[in-house]
Amino acid sequence: MPGAKFDIAYLFDYFPKLLSTLNVTLTIVSLSILFGLGVGFLVALPRLYKIPVLRRLSEVYVSFFRGTPILIQLFLIYYGLPEMLKLVHIDVTRTPVLVFVVLTYSLHAGAFISEMIRAGVTAVDRGQAEAAYSVGMNGYQTFTRIVLPQALAISLPVFANLVIATLKDTSLAFTLGVMEMTGKADTLITLGQHYIETYIDLAIIYFVISFALERLFRLLERRLLRHERRERTAGKRFGRNVPSLRGLLAESAGVPKGGAGG
């Protein structure tokens, strides 16, 4: 067995030490999601509006970033981008690693976000836009007042999953030597050889953050879907509520139907 003997005292000892690098992890997550939203919009628009050549390009982009592991993408950009930029005489050898990491995660998240935006906008019933026009709204008003809020509510569970997935993916940044939580755990282990204690702490921290994020997004979703709930209760009154297998197997209420959100 590698490492020192298990000692529970180290669990408490390492906890604040790992937490001190939490801000790096959260910085990577928030910057990547922020830039990812920008990239995602840019990539989604050609496909939504069916622009001839750009549409193919964004399809290839999405396919590539969804079709290769994030770890491979990290290495590809870390080793490849400086060489590419050297061809146009830009020297990036002094750029901090964190920039490459954030860039990779942004491009990765951008591919998933563009799919999310596409799905969200397509899911809003066309009749909604038509109804908005019929009461005299213009294109901009229709989009911001009617389509966007509904598309937002629809894509929120997907977005929540994406943020949490990105949080967990940041654990891979240590392979390039970034001092985020997993990187810090690595150095703590090199110093003390307390593998298990460190990784247990690491698991606890990641779990607490993703659990909190999940709860937060669920609250937000419930708020954004207020209008839906009223509709659903109205549907029940007319006896059109079709029971599912769950209803028969285990009589329960108040649980959302299974799906991507889980």
Next chain:
Amino acid sequence: MKLDPAFIWTAFVKLLSAVPTTLFITVVSVAAGFLLGTAIALFRIYKVPVLGPLSAGYVTFIRGTPMLVHLLLIYYGLPAVIDGVSAAFGWSFRSVSIPYVVFALIAFTITASAYLSEVVRSGLLSVSSGQLEAAYSVGMTTPQAIRRIVFPQAFAASIPNLSNSFIGMLHGSTLAFTVSVVEINAKAQIVASTNWKYFEAYIAAAVIFWGLTVLIERLAGVLERKINIYNRGGVA
């Protein structure tokens, strides 16, 4: 250093030898994870007293922590447990004799089981209860109804999710390099480090993963169309 296109091809050929390892890790962990995940999903749907809440906690915890942490915890934690048990019973078995790939398989199975249990659960819940009632009304027993009516439809409904999980595990298998398993990613590092052509080696690795992913998506698409034939409506 300039990009060497010829080396991309050289690396590509060399990396192909690691594809079986990657596929082996993925297939085994998804298959084992599917069985475990089905059990977990059934515990939760039928609300089995102790196992139900336990499964729910397990799924939440595993889905809330990175796959890398599962792998490292198993890799460093499990040998301690095995050696402790072994010593307590006086066996001569020691964890040193376990190959690295086994730890990767165990860790990835745990990861996959949590994600797949959600896939199975949502698949089962998507089957309308009218189907079960209809099965009962023609005289089937519960096991018959579940095996012949519910499972096939649930399977058809969960194919997209299953293929996504499979692709996720395929991409996740790149983490096995941290426990010295030579899969595609580790092989790319080895190939690259001999002459410092990292970019070329990782292009080759990316192409292989991209190809595999597209292939899986296509296969899932074909399977989905085949299996959903019953669902097309109409009379002929």
